[in-house]
Amino acid sequence: MARDDSGTFWRPDAITPQMGDAADSGACTMPDAELMRRTAAGDRSAFAALYQRHSASVYRFARLMIGSASAAEDVVQEVFLVVMRDASRFDAARASLSSYLYGVARHHTRRRLLRQRRFVALDPRDATHEAAADHDPAGDLLRASELRRLRRAIVAMPSRYREVLVMCELQDVSYADAALTLGCAIGTVRSRLHRARELLKTKMRRIEAQSPSVHASSIRCAI
């Protein structure tokens, strides 16, 4: 076990052998629809394989949408609780599992944002994400600063633009899948993405021009 960055609790690296890998059962190679069918039938290794395959993208989506790593962890738990309960309702003919999961994650992030209409502090571990060893410390600093600015600008965008940007630009979701997730036309996704990029540029300029006295880790998270 390792101590959390905040020093507040201990993180288990692994819990028990029984909660172990889906890799052991060969579930890792199965298509999503089959894993969902098996999950609905009570196959634990299929559920674990689904988690292994999709939890990271759900987590990253939620983190960028909410601007908080701990809130994103909650969203991941909530999303997979829904998978656990409603796996039998999933219809692979209607949408890919990714779209379905993004849809559930989107619902939970929006609910959370609406419930917590307040300033959300960006997690220190977000802002100081460890960079790989590099030979150019000055370049690293500049790059880190630029990315921090970008993260802040993304979190400050209205959520209807932010979600499109996060999915299509940062998560490699196709326009068609994004449209399914958001329940809108592909053309709407394209136009929102265009608008999102324009907004992003404006917000980044504004953040750059802000006084250095503004607290670096506290910004308003737009709904």
Add this chain to the structure above:
Amino acid sequence: MKPLDGHDELTATLRALRDEEAHIQPPACVRSAVLAAWDSADRGGLPRQSGEVAKAGTWRVAALAAGVALAVALTRLGGELQSAIVPPQALAAMVHLVGEPIADGEAVRVVRMRMAPAVLASLGIRSTAGELADAVDVDVIVGEDGVARAIRLGM
């Protein structure tokens, strides 16, 4: 810092962020919490299929019972808190999940993790102080067989 004016520069910065994001994974404790919820549901907890009406009823009754037990424990602990100073180890409630009660001297592992309120609710644990917004730190008591047996909540 150079200004971000051009379309290409924004694309490059977004790509850099995407590359950085690609390495980010949820912490292991999230997986543990999710799988603990699965294990609990697997032994008579949550219904997993929409057709399992009877199981759903059982689950609701079990959740209600656990909720009532927790509420009673919370009330009692609240009273104790008001009346006297109690040692720190008493400020916790144990919610039994599956299997036999944990015997004295039984080898168990205690795993501290954060659980979303929704996951706790799925285990029949609800706050008496209304809807919780943030995750709660809990101790999961794991038996030698690797099954999550109980949850201990700090008060």
